Amino acid sequence: MCSNYNEIANIPLFIWEPVSRKQGERNENLVQTIDLPATLLSYFQLEIPSDMQGVPLQDTIRYNRPVREYGLFGLFGAEVNCTDGRYVYMRAPVDKEKRAYNYTLMPMYMSSRFLPKELKAAEIAPPFSFTKDCFTLKVEAPPFLEKPFLEYERQTTRLYDLQSDPEQRQPVENAAQEERMKKKMVELMKQSDAPSEQFERLGL
Incomplete structure (x- = not known):
């Protein structure tokens, strides 16, 4: 594990x-x-x-x-x-069953970009305390990141x-x-x- x-x-x-x-x-x-x-x-x-x-x-x-x-x-x-x-x-x-989410302004994995099908469901998320008043993209994490x-x-x-x-x-x-x-x-x-x-x- x-x-x-x-x-x-x-x-x-x-x-x-x-x-x-x-x-x-x-x-x-x-x-x-x-x-x-x-x-x-x-x-x-x-x-x-x-x-x-x-x-x-x-x-x-x-x-x-x-x-x-x-x-x-x-x-x-x-x-x-x-x-x-x-x-x-x-x-x-x-x-x-509760999915994890990426919050990002750079939709990239370590070696590839997010796929269009992932970004289709993306939402604009309010700023976090550490994002300098910037909004982020909230993108559901694909299953391969978890299992x-x-x-x-x-x-x-x-x-x-x-x-x-x-x-x-x-x-x-x-x-x-x-x-x-x-x-x-x-x-x-x-x-x-x-x-x-x-x-x-x-x-x-």
């Missing part, structure tokens, strides 16, 4: 900060790639746009200060995941404890932790201005 497990999502980050000049140290704070642009802007004393969710990492590097408690990540059409660095909550779609590549029917909601199971081989049953992670997932999705149908697909 193709899911965004921690061995894919938790990529090593090697960073050199010229002021502190620290080297040969490990930092276990939870950061995301969205923090890198904010870090560069801050370093060069440039304004960080209000719709940028990333956080500068200078204090994390220099003083080991955390910048976030949770991170949100996932794969298009598959699970949406939330982590606090120890637990990873992988929320699978509960309504598998068989993602083995859509086999997706299940799972909770992993990375402390006791770093390879995510055995999901844990912990209702309190799952509820905590689910609430935080909803909060982060709202902060990211996720479309309403995504909440419906995930049963949130």
Whole structure:
């Protein structure tokens, strides 16, 4: 099953900060790639746009200060995941008939254009908080983006404890932790201005 497990999502980050000049140290704070642009802007004393969710990492590097408690990540059409660095909550779609949508101004896949039959049903969607007041095209995602590549029917909601199971081989049953992670997932999705149908697909 193709899911965004921690061995894919938790990529090593090697960073050199010229002021502190620290080297040969490990930092276990939870950061995301969205923090890198904010870090560069801050370093060069440039304004960080209000719709940028990333956080500068200078204090994390220099003083080991955390910048976030949770991170949100996932794969298009598959699970949406939330982590606090120890637990990873992988929320699978509960309504598998509810389609996912592309929101774009560039109707392209990795190696091909959208087909005319896909664009015939496209709608103009209102701006998101991060699209600079621009409208987008809302286009239903074709089935090949979700299956068989993602083995859509086999997706299940799972909770992993990375402390006791770093390879995510055995999901844990912990209702309190799952509820905590689910609430935080909803909060982060709202902060990211996720479309309403995504909440419906995930049963949130």
